Amino acid sequence: MTDRFSTTRRRFLQQSGLAGIACALPANNLFALTDRPVITVKNRAPLYASAFYPLPLGQIRPAGWLRRQLEIQALGLTGHLDETWPDVGPNSGWLGGKGESWERGPYYLDGLIPLAWLLDGATLKAKAQRYIEWILTHQATNGMIGPSSNDDWWPRIVALKALTQYQELTGDPRVVPLMDRYFRCQFTELPRRPLRDWGKFRWQDELLSVIWLYNRTGAPYLLDLGRLLHQQGYDWVAQYANFQYTQKITAEFIKLNEGGGLKDLALATHGVNNGQAVKTGPMWSLVSGLDSDRKAAAQMIADLDKYHGLPNGMFSCDEHLSGRDPSQGSELCTVVEYMFSLERVLAITGDAAFGDRLERLAFNALPGTLTDDMWAHQYNQEPNQVECSLHHKPWVSDGPESNLFGLEPNFGCCTANYHQGWPKFAGSLFFLSGESESDSRDGLVAAAYAPCEVRTTLRGTAVHIVEETEYPFRAKVQLTVNPAAPLEFSLQLRIPGWAAGTTIAVNGRREPDPTAGSFARVERLWKSGDRVEITFPMQPRVSRWFNDSVAVERGPLVFSYPVGESWVKLRDRGMTADWQVYPTTAWNYGLQMKSDGASDSISVTESAVSDVPFARKNPPVQLRVKARKVPEWRAEDGVANALPQSPVESHEAVEEITLIPYAAAKLRITAFPVLKA
Numbered sequence: 001m002t003d004r005f006s007t008t009r010r011r012f013l014q015q016s017g018l019a020g021i022a023c024a025l026p027a028n029n030l031f032a033l034t035d036r037p038v039i040t041v042k043n044r045a046p047l048y049a050s051a052f053y054p055l056p057l058g059q060i061r062p063a064g065w066l067r068r069q070l071e072i073q074a075l076g077l078t079g080h081l082d083e084t085w086p087d088v089g090p091n092s093g094w095l096g097g098k099g100e101s102w103e104r105g106p107y108y109l110d111g112l113i114p115l116a117w118l119l120d121g122a123t124l125k126a127k128a129q130r131y132i133e134w135i136l137t138h139q140a141t142n143g144m145i146g147p148s149s150n151d152d153w154w155p156r157i158v159a160l161k162a163l164t165q166y167q168e169l170t171g172d173p174r175v176v177p178l179m180d181r182y183f184r185c186q187f188t189e190l191p192r193r194p195l196r197d198w199g200k201f202r203w204q205d206e207l208l209s210v211i212w213l214y215n216r217t218g219a220p221y222l223l224d225l226g227r228l229l230h231q232q233g234y235d236w237v238a239q240y241a242n243f244q245y246t247q248k249i250t251a252e253f254i255k256l257n258e259g260g261g262l263k264d265l266a267l268a269t270h271g272v273n274n275g276q277a278v279k280t281g282p283m284w285s286l287v288s289g290l291d292s293d294r295k296a297a298a299q300m301i302a303d304l305d306k307y308h309g310l311p312n313g314m315f316s317c318d319e320h321l322s323g324r325d326p327s328q329g330s331e332l333c334t335v336v337e338y339m340f341s342l343e344r345v346l347a348i349t350g351d352a353a354f355g356d357r358l359e360r361l362a363f364n365a366l367p368g369t370l371t372d373d374m375w376a377h378q379y380n381q382e383p384n385q386v387e388c389s390l391h392h393k394p395w396v397s398d399g400p401e402s403n404l405f406g407l408e409p410n411f412g413c414c415t416a417n418y419h420q421g422w423p424k425f426a427g428s429l430f431f432l433s434g435e436s437e438s439d440s441r442d443g444l445v446a447a448a449y450a451p452c453e454v455r456t457t458l459r460g461t462a463v464h465i466v467e468e469t470e471y472p473f474r475a476k477v478q479l480t481v482n483p484a485a486p487l488e489f490s491l492q493l494r495i496p497g498w499a500a501g502t503t504i505a506v507n508g509r510r511e512p513d514p515t516a517g518s519f520a521r522v523e524r525l526w527k528s529g530d531r532v533e534i535t536f537p538m539q540p541r542v543s544r545w546f547n548d549s550v551a552v553e554r555g556p557l558v559f560s561y562p563v564g565e566s567w568v569k570l571r572d573r574g575m576t577a578d579w580q581v582y583p584t585t586a587w588n589y590g591l592q593m594k595s596d597g598a599s600d601s602i603s604v605t606e607s608a609v610s611d612v613p614f615a616r617k618n619p620p621v622q623l624r625v626k627a628r629k630v631p632e633w634r635a636e637d638g639v640a641n642a643l644p645q646s647p648v649e650s651h652e653a654v655e656e657i658t659l660i661p662y663a664a665a666k667l668r669i670t671a672f673p674v675l676k677a
């Protein structure tokens with residue numbers, strides 16, 4: 001697969017004359033965006049305080065493997081989507097054309113903008129700027145933005161998210177007045193043209209932009225607009241205070257064949273809507289001040305896990321909530337929207353558990369559903385995915401292309417929307433901790449771990465932090481803290497829930513042992529060159545899933561048995577192609593475990609992290625476990641049958657099998673039956 005894709009990539013680069021783009025992205029141009037003094041904006045009264053605040057976009061720059069991953073994305077479909085997919089091409093309604101005029105243009109911008117500026121890529125910036133210019137220069141006299149042929153509020157919710165990112169990156173003075181005029185227009189219009197379907201179920205994403213603007217202008221009507229959105233929007237907090245959707249949602253249940261697809265029942269059980277909804281309670285708590293709202297995200301995730309949870313960190317949604325069987329799928333839009341919700345919820349609540357989940361999605365589910373070169377993606381991924389081919393099983397309401405790798409399998413929403421995943425993750429690695437209204441207690445928070453560099457300002461002093469690590473593949477994270485002058489502040493370090501036994505050392509001196517599932521706080525007078533070393537425990541662990549099956553984990557990575565893969569091209573799709581993947585080896589293994597649930601013996605092999613961090617070829621970590629085949633566990637119509645209830649009996653020979661990171665195995669078994677002792 002790697003060879004074929006690298007050949008394909010060379011061909012693309014030759015065709016498009018962009019073979020030099022990787023070199024055109026400067027490796028260390030960190031000052032380009034920070035010449036302007038940019039301070040972190042906190043919540044303005046009467047809004048309630050957040051635990052943490054996102055640093056202005058651009059202050060965190062990816063490095064190491066994360067930068068390579070973003071470069072792969074830029075060289076892949078993200079960097080070329082407008083050249084090969086008419087829906088975001090020159091005829092887009094968001095460029096003034098007569099083409100697609102709904103959500104696809106804004107979706108693409110929502111990921112293209114942060115990717116372009118985080119890589120400082122001139123070509124990518126120019127692509128994004130064309131859309132931005134059109135939006136900024138075509139505001140209607142009444143304040144409406146976007147294509148006049150479609151007045152749906154929903155795609156504008158996405159466009160606003162893109163505009164706020166662009167403003168933080170560039171300081172473009174046109175953005176704030178444009179958003180103000182738009183919100184005044186919508187505040188007048190909403191009483192007679194209220195939110196409906198997607199907008200009604202995704203109102204919390206607009207609240208994000210309303211609060212963003214209120215924190216910058218303080219215009220009181222914005223809080224009233226927020227209240228109106230809350231009043232017209234769907235009550236997600238109530239849905240999860242008394243959660244009813246505990247079963248696999250069927251097409252009959254939502255009356256799909258009777259036009260129920262956009263009715264409340266379908267939208268309330270829709271995967272992407274639920275992924276976006278995770279942020280609702282905490283977002284609204286900034287207005288309401290209610291502790292119950294702030295805690296609603298944890299409740300929501302607990303219910304989704306209990307009834308629809310999968311070992312890759314996702315809940316099933318193909319495309320409605322579909323139970324815990326690891327042969328059910330999760331839509332790529334839901335992966336990236338869930339990640340974005342977690343990034344916001346983590347900042348508002350300061351609850352470390354949301355960072356654990358964010359990493360689980362970023363390091364497993366996200367790369368697991370894209371090809372190594374990011375030219376093709378799936379609509380639905382399955383933890384136990386034994387074939388990617390045209391089949392109707394097991395999807396609740398999705399079509400037969402749903403787990404193909406391609407340009408727009410099943411439906412093109414994910415094609416437009418997945419671009420936000422990696423760049424927004426990179427922008428969320430650090431937060432500001434604002435512990436008082438003034439800046440006197442401001443500190444920094446390492447919220448998720450990956451190699452990066454931070455350049456920000458605390459109380460007028462420039463602070464530079466270099467994070468060097470190969471986490472999640474390795475145990476050590478090293479932070480070098482460089483304030484421009486000695487400065488006292490707190491540095492909070494997220495200690496994952498799985499990481500009991502983590503050690504922290506500052507300049508070689510051991511800190512008190514931190515508590516797993518919390519933020520460890522190092523408060524001192526920082527001087528340039530101070531070094532913080534965090535060492536996480538990386539022994540393999542086992543977690544329990546559907547029918548008492550097990551998954552094997554190490555750090556934030558989930559591991560899978562890589563089924564042999566035969567990639568068969570279904571058809572060319574412009575600059576990319578649609579692929580089916582067929583199994584070439586057996587996959588029906590049960591694992592040999594001790595009675596206490598620990599695997600009999602799991603051995604670990606580490607090798608170098610390659611230029612494609614999540615590739616199947618040369619995975620950075622491999623585990624060896626003992627297993628036997630379970631003959632009665634088979635596939636039907638390309639789908640692994642429901643896992644047999646563990647423990648299971650097998651008289652097959654004991655084999656030692658190799659597990660690799662979930663994302664590296666595009667055909668895989670992740671939840672295994674456990675063998676009888």
Ligand SMILES: [Zn+2]
Pocket residue numbers: 331332333334412413414415417
């Ligand atoms: Zn989608």
